[in-house]
Amino acid sequence: MSVGMPPVNEIHDAFFSSLGLELNLLRLDLIHPLWGGNKWFKLKYNLEEFSLQKKKGMLTFGGAYSNHISAVAAAGNELGFVTIGIIRGEEHLPLNNTLLLAQNQGMILQYVDRHLYSDKDALMDWVNEKFGKDLYVLPEGGSNALGVKGCREILDSLNSSADYVCCACGTGATLAGIASSDKGRGKSIGFSALKGGSFLQKAVADFAGEEIASQTRIMTDYHFGGYGKSKPELPEFVNRFKKQHGIQLDHVYTGKMMFGIYDLAGKGFFKTGSKILAIHSGGVQGNPVAPEPGL
Numbered sequence: 567m568s569v570g571m572p573p574v575n576e577i578h579d580a581f582f583s584s585l586g587l588e589l590n591l592l593r594l595d596l597i598h599p600l601w602g603g604n605k606w607f608k609l610k611y612n613l614e615e616f617s618l619q620k621k622k623g624m625l626t627f628g629g630a631y632s633n634h635i636s637a638v639a640a641a642g643n644e645l646g647f648v649t650i651g652i653i654r655g656e657e658h659l660p661l662n663n664t665l666l667l668a669q670n671q672g673m674i675l676q677y678v679d680r681h682l683y684s685d686k687d688a689l690m691d692w693v694n695e696k697f698g699k700d701l702y703v704l705p706e707g708g709s710n711a712l713g714v715k716g717c718r719e720i721l722d723s724l725n726s727s728a729d730y731v732c733c734a735c736g737t738g739a740t741l742a743g744i745a746s747s748d749k750g751r752g753k754s755i756g757f758s759a760l761k762g763g764s765f766l767q768k769a770v771a772d773f774a775g776e777e778i779a780s781q782t783r784i785m786t787d788y789h790f791g792g793y794g795k796s797k798p799e800l801p802e803f804v805n806r807f808k809k810q811h812g813i814q815l816d817h818v819y820t821g822k823m824m825f826g827i828y829d830l831a832g833k834g835f836f837k838t839g840s841k842i843l844a845i846h847s848g849g850v851q852g853n854p855v856a857p858e859p860g861l
Contacts, residue, residue: 571723572597574843577811585831586838590728591813594720595848600640600671603848604733604740605633607716608708609641615712616647616702623648625697626704627683630655631794631818633849634707636664639673649673650697654683664852709739714773717743720845721750728843730836732827734759734819735784736793738769740847745782746774752781757823761792788826794818800825816849 573596577589594603601609616624624647628635635651642649651668657677661669669675676696682689693703704710717740721731727749735741735756745754758766763786771779790797796817804821808814815821827844836842 574724575811575813579810581828582831582842585836586840587831587836588841589827589844590841591844591846592720592724593813593846595846595850598640600644600667600851601637603633603637604717604720604845605637605708605848607720607743608634608713608739609637610716610719611712612702612704612708612710612716613641613645619702621702622700623650623702624704625650625652625693625701626708627652627689627706628654629793630658630662631664631852632707633664633816633819633847633852635673636668636671636851637848638704638708639668639671642673643671650701651675652683652689652693653677655680662852667851707737707739709737709769709773711773713739714743714746718747720744721747724749724843727841729753729840730755730842731845732757732823732842733845734823734847735763735766736760736819738766739773740845741766741782741784742770742773742778744845745770746778751778754781755783755785757785757788757826759789759793759819759822761789762786763789785826785830788822788829790822803828813846814850814853815846816852818852819849820844820846 573593575591575593577591582589597606624638626638639649651673653675730753731744731750732755733740733744735758741754741756744750756766763784766784767779770782790800800817800821803825804815804817815824
């Protein structure tokens with residue numbers, strides 16, 4: 567798999583200029599209309615391994631607003647293989663836009679209760695019994711060693727460096743890949759989309775080692791109530807950003823990250839004269855249907 571160089575958009579904003587800061591946005595969302603963003607990089611080497619193993623299909627896991635679920639479904643539809651999505655929680659009808667996209671791309675959606683989903687060993691026993699073992703099993707978020715390997719290449723196309731590299735986080739694999747790459751080392755910041763995101767520090771350590779994790783910052787104050795949740799100021803910010811810059815953010819990941827970057831800049835977190843690079847990791851397919859409270 568190869569991909570063209572994603573564009574970098576400079577965000578012209580008087581707010582950042584007044585603080586002596588430069589903000590740029592790496593548009594991974596433009597790599598592919600259905601499975602672009604960081605998911606393209608997470609899937610790159612997993613798809614190669616899937617092909618080598620000659621499994622009959624790919625099975626993976628995610629919540630109701632998982633960009634990973636919809637990306638795997640779209641990749642399977644385009645490349646011609648069976649996909650199965652194990653979805654945390656009971657089915658809610660009508661389907662939200664992310665799950666509807668996955669279903670329309672041919673993915674078999676199987677819902678499991680949260681108790682079983684949280685018990686990984688019991689869940690895998692159940693999966694093997696129901697679907698058999700001749701499937702390529704991809705962890706939640708596409709977060710395994712091959713996913714991290716792909717994410718190490720996210721910054722390869724950049725012609726210039728940044729003082730800070732920011733990305734939204736769900737499992738920590740994308741952040742680990744960025745932080746362990748030559749252009750991300752020592753200056754990477756993750757914005758947790760989940761409540762209680764301090765666990766991401768350990769996740770980065772598990773994926774990339776303690777030294778990399780010790781140089782990586784995790785911001786845990788911009789989750790807006792938790793994964794898939796929101797507060798009025800988030801959609802207001804996302805809408806204002808689109809109106810001002812012509813770029814659509816999503817409400818689950820990138821909107822929270824960009825809100826956090828603006829907030830931190832106003833609080834003096836970034837040194838004057840710094841260049842900030844934010845990663846647009848996609849996910850806008852989930853915007854038309856608002857997240858339901860409590861998911």
